[in-house]
Amino acid sequence: MKNSLIFCLLLFFLSGCVSDKDTYSENDVEVLSTNNEEVIVSQEMNYLDKSAQIATSSVPYTLVKGFIPDEEIKEEMPILNEQFTYLSIDKDSSVISGELVIENIRDHSINIKSLFLQGNNSVNIKPKESDQWSNVLEIDVPAETALRIPIEIKWNTENDQEMSYLFIDQSSDPEFYEGTNISMYRYFVQSKDINIEENQLDQQAFQLSDDEIKNIESFIPSASWYGENGDAVEYIEEDNTLYSATSPEGIKLNSIPYSTAVDIIMIDEFGNTELLAENHKIHKHEETLIPLKDRIEFDIEKKQFIIILNNREENKLADWKAVDINKKPFPTSFEDVIQIYDIK
Structure with missing residues (x-):
């Protein structure tokens, strides 16, 4: 297991083509620093301290990267002994709010880029107190430092009811993104009336013996x-x-x-x-x-x-x-x- 943990508090388990869309470049990346007033800096490794309750490893976890949605938009549905967590927003909402959390107890700094998608397409994000939207937030996280960044994600309730987010660790091992590490998470985002039909459940069905x-x-x-x-x-x-x-x-x-x-x-x-x-x-x-x-x-x-x-x-x-x-x-x-x- 890699010496890192991409952590999401709300997750239990450890269309179209580009021709009709804007083309993004380094000009669409907002580079933040620990000196920005939107960035909350501390040495409190809250999620790393809790990581032992989520997974065990012979190698200690040294890194947490996550997005924590605001409490008022989180919904939980009990499934057996677990909770399925999804987001529920008003049909007139134009943003999803939450907090980026990065905890780094390594002895060197790391560089993280954060991207969010609605369905198949990336969406704009910004620090909550900022007026400047961008496609990517990038930040250097010093050694032995925890960061929290309140953010808003631009959202269109007429489009896909699915939010994904990807953290690109610029300082990770070269082989980190070769397919075996968890580096992306996804939420169902309910903004419309949903009725799960019986045929949708039947499409999911299968059985296995013990x-x-x-x-x-x-x-x-x-x-x-x-x-x-x-x-x-x-x-x-x-x-x-x-x-x-x-x-x-x-x-x-x-x-x-x-x-x-x-x-x-x-x-x-x-x-x-x-x-x-x-x-x-x-x-x-x-x-x-x-x-x-x-x-x-x-x-x-x-x-x-x-x-x-x-x-x-x-x-x-x-x-x-x-x-x-x-x-x-x-x-x-x-x-x-x-x-x-x-x-x-």
């Missing part, structure tokens, strides 16, 4: 790049940068014990997005190959990532409701992020 559950290797898939003949892409590290040794053909998802469907989004560090695949079927007990070679244009000037996610919008709620009425043994919503690497 023995099958005990032998599950992966409850959710992890992504990796594959090359010719479906073989794994090998990597080369030089000067603290990771390169692909061979040309990738697409994304491989390892076998899982249920069927689902995923969307694939490409995003860069400035928030430019493109929907590469929609509703791509994953069949239970089979590896899934998703060809992407002809859809991706690598840009050496910026970091680029692939996002893989299922159960979009209210289907994430249907996922948990299906667990509650015993149509499935566990929730299966997931989101994964894998970096696009230059070829050496």
